[in-house]
Amino acid sequence: MSGIWLVMSREFTERLRSRAFLISNGAILALIILAITMPLLFGGEEATRIGTVGDAAAEVGRFAATQQEAFDLEVELVELADRRAAEGALEDGEVDVVLLDATTALADGSPGLRVESLLANASNAIGVDRALTEAGLSSQEREALFTVERLTIERLDDRNGVDLFDPSVIVVYGAVFVLYGLLAVYGQWVAQGIVEEKQSRVVEVLLASLRPTELLTGKVLGLGGLGLAQVLLLVGVAAGGLLVTDVVEVPPAAWTALALVIPWYVVGFLLYATLFAMTGSLVSRVEDLQSAVMPVIIVLVLALFGAQFALNDPTGTIATVAGLVPLTAPIVQPILFALGVASWWQTLLALALAIAAIAVMLPISARIYRGGVLRTRGRVAFRDAWGSSGR
């Protein structure tokens, strides 16, 4: 046990000490913080300033202001004395558009389509209201006429109710992308660590006092632990940032989905670590490692494609299957959950399947490691490593 602990803490601290690790981590953190605060810096849309000249124009302006949300605008009203003042205010950029009376607006260039529709709508409504008043309708009758239901537009690609710009989907997709990156990086570190120990022959010194399984376990837990610390840090910073800056409304389901990234990292790392460890055991030089880990990396990339697929067609067969298959589930299942198409039992089933896969892969990987780790010359055939691990 103390051997495993020593190996673990060495793996953890040696990586933590490396400059590359600190720099890349700093970069990811900076990106997350930037992504969260960006809308604050640039996105916060400025209010549309509408000038009004006279009472009739002011009435239209007030009505327009009541409609601002429907047009996704923020409106500020500015009263101006006359047309000259209006022209001056437009030229100075103090206002974006000026209502000269109930039916005329003055602008410097186009105030934008939404502003134009807002004003046209308001002017029209006030005109119709006046005509109806003249026709003798009571204020109650007029109000009833104006509260008809607004037109809603359905889109073809919107049938499943997935809004790709839904903040919770964006948050979880970002988290899953980071998850993919961490699985790839930490998994490769497992393989690389194994090969470096083989190549430098230090493994021969280590194995005099450690069992191969102790060395492997310590390595996987040490690196996995560092990765977990990183996941917690990143999820924490992202969650904290979202809470503090309050730029997007994050629904409770998104918080749950974000939190689910943590168990999915643990399960995903352990599963991929068994594959990366096997790969590393069969190679003797770091130079040969890159091509050897390619198949594992390809599986990871496929999982990321699966996540993309799930976004486009969350209830499709591919998404459902990829959300359950142990090698793709860590990347795909959190997306399905965030989209609200996967229920709790689906998530739990996917987790259970992944844990079962780990239970199957662990002894296989350990056996290949035992058989391959002392063969420090050239590439080792899977069969040879499998057969020669009596030790």
Add this chain to the structure above:
Amino acid sequence: MRPHPTDGPIGAAMLEIERVTRRFGDLVALDQLSFIVQPGQMFGFVGSNGAGKTTAMRIVMGLDDPNDGEVRFAGSPIDRDVRARFGYMPEERGLYPKTPALRQLTYLGRLHRLDKRTATERAEALLERFGLADRMHEPVENLSLGNQQRVQLAAALTHEPELLMLDEPFSGLDPVGVDALSEVLLERAARGVPVVFSSHQLELVERLCDAVAIIDAGRLVAAGEVEELRERNGRRLLRVDVDGPDPVGWAEQLRGVHVQVRDRTGVVVLLEDGVDDQAVLAAAQAAGAVRHFAAVRPTLSELYREVVTNHHTATETGGAA
């Protein structure tokens, strides 16, 4: 007060290798290899490249398994806990290239069941002793090969092992390094530790070792104390320097006497069984004034060449029969 690292006995157990056989496919790397290393013995392991020295050492260290035979330490088969008290220096050096020497040795010491403080203190003391006091915080890959070798040796010694298995520990060291290393090894042997090392430098082995094992093609061809091997060798060689007109010719006419070496001052002759050395002396005196007349002790290299050649001849004839 902590005992000084050079104090007191550490080991008192012997290493027994008994009929160890290791095959790689059709190749027999070790063929019924047996020898014993006594406590406190400096033991030289000698043989040509590919003779099986490294395989034998790896088997002792549990890095390879014999197909047959057994290795015992202190009378019992070796398990990992016992092996954790061995010191090993692999043929190809094994250190983390990017880790500083001190941190590396401390880590390895702790893997060998030392607590952190003891591991650090011992590692520092050893690095100082090997003249690396000011380099111990540098990554090992920045050190010269000779210095890396010193760090490697320190790694085998930090946990005060009860047995040392060193594969070619002297290769690549300068004379100062060789002396420093020899001194440390002799010191450990004096504290009861069996020290086994392989080397191609036979003069060095002869100077340092109490006993040797010579192996060839996986088989033991000779083992024991060097003096014992000489006696067993039984060849009588004489160096005779004669001050006269013909310092060589007189010897060539004697029956049962074979001239091995001729030079300006005299000859080295091999006497057949039954030839009286006093008769040879008389013949020499007849040729001139005898300035030097003494038995020549064969060096380990000479013994080695002879036993290996004999072994080859024996296996060839054995194979033809």
